Amino acid sequence: MVAQEDVARLLDFERGRFYALDRIGTALLTLALEHGPGAAAARVAARYAVSFDRVRTDTFVLLGDLERRKLIVSDTGGFRHTGRRRLARRAQARCGAHVRSPGRANILMHLMSAWLCLRLLGWHRTLRLWERLHRPALNNQVTPPHGLLESVDQGVRAAASRSLLLPMACKERALVAFQLLRCQGVRATLIVGIQRHPFTAHAWVECAGRTITDDAARCDTFTRVAWYD
Numbered sequence: 708m709v710a711q712e713d714v715a716r717l718l719d720f721e722r723g724r725f726y727a728l729d730r731i732g733t734a735l736l737t738l739a740l741e742h743g744p745g746a747a748a749a750r751v752a753a754r755y756a757v758s759f760d761r762v763r764t765d766t767f768v769l770l771g772d773l774e775r776r777k778l779i780v781s782d783t784g785g786f787r788h789t790g791r792r793r794l795a796r797r798a799q800a801r802c803g804a805h806v807r808s809p810g811r812a813n814i815l816m817h818l819m820s821a822w823l824c825l826r827l828l829g830w831h832r833t834l835r836l837w838e839r840l841h842r843p844a845l846n847n848q849v850t851p852p853h854g855l856l857e858s859v860d861q862g863v864r865a866a867a868s869r870s871l872l873l874p875m876a877c878k879e880r881a882l883v884a885f886q887l888l889r890c891q892g893v894r895a896t897l898i899v900g901i902q903r904h905p906f907t908a909h910a911w912v913e914c915a916g917r918t919i920t921d922d923a924a925r926c927d928t929f930t931r932v933a934w935y936d
Contacts (some may be wrong), residue, residue, distance in 0.1 A: 708787065709901060709932060710737070717778045718901065718908060721828035725906055726778065731755070736773070744770060763794065814883065816868040821879040830878070837886055851915055852892040858889050860919045874912050880920040881910040885935070888914055894921070896936050900929025 709716050714918065715733040717726040730738060738747035748763035755762075773779045804807040863884045867875035883899055886897040895914040901907065909924045912919040918926050 708718070708736075709758045711732070711903065716906060719772070719776070719778060720899070720933075725908070726776070727848075727906075732769055735769055739770060741768060764827070770895050811862060811866060814862045815909075817883045817886065818863070818866055818875055818879050819873060821874065821882045822873045825878060825882075837882065851891070855888070855891060855893065856914060856917055856919060863887070863920055877921065881912050885921045888919075889913070894936070896934050898926075898931055898935075899933040900926065901930045902929055918920045 709718065710733065713730050713733060715728045715736065717728070719725065734754075735747050738750055741747075743752075744762065744766050748766045749759060751757075752759040752762040752767075768863050770779065776779060788926055821833070824836065826917075828836060867880050875896050885895055885897040893914060895912055897910065897912055899908060899910050902909075909921070909926065911921045917923075
């Protein structure tokens, strides 16, 4: 959730969508997350001098709608209970290969795996899965070996641009480059940033002071909202 001038936008990393709340909706959600739905309704009702029952109903309608869209999660199932679970064994099987060298075939295979995993599992579950399956090397180097960053950067960009069957976006490129570097024992950071006007998101990798999978000048126009080491 990114707030600006009392108005919030919710970033759905799983589906690549963005939702905007009005001023009252932002206040209700922020207070509900901090103090609970009842306290949020009471404070907003007092602030705007309206009926508590009406605001309380609106609060649960808002929270239920956000949960249906999978933008928020209730640990107790208090907003909207769902028992559906999704299995993605095929995606796990395809994401299981270790990376040993940033060759063209390996990069293309991992781009295709990233594309599949992101659409079956979403952003966060894909990151957790790849963290388990693509174990980083034990030697966590601060300085990458000579030529490795250029090889990964150019290799990922070239393979993504030549993938005619599956459209590779910034998130696939960044995820693959991040894992390739980690599996080589190099310390890297996967970054997600946003632009507010027009509202859009972007992902890239930074390593040893260098921007990977995109141009540094373009990435500098985005405000960082999440990063993964």
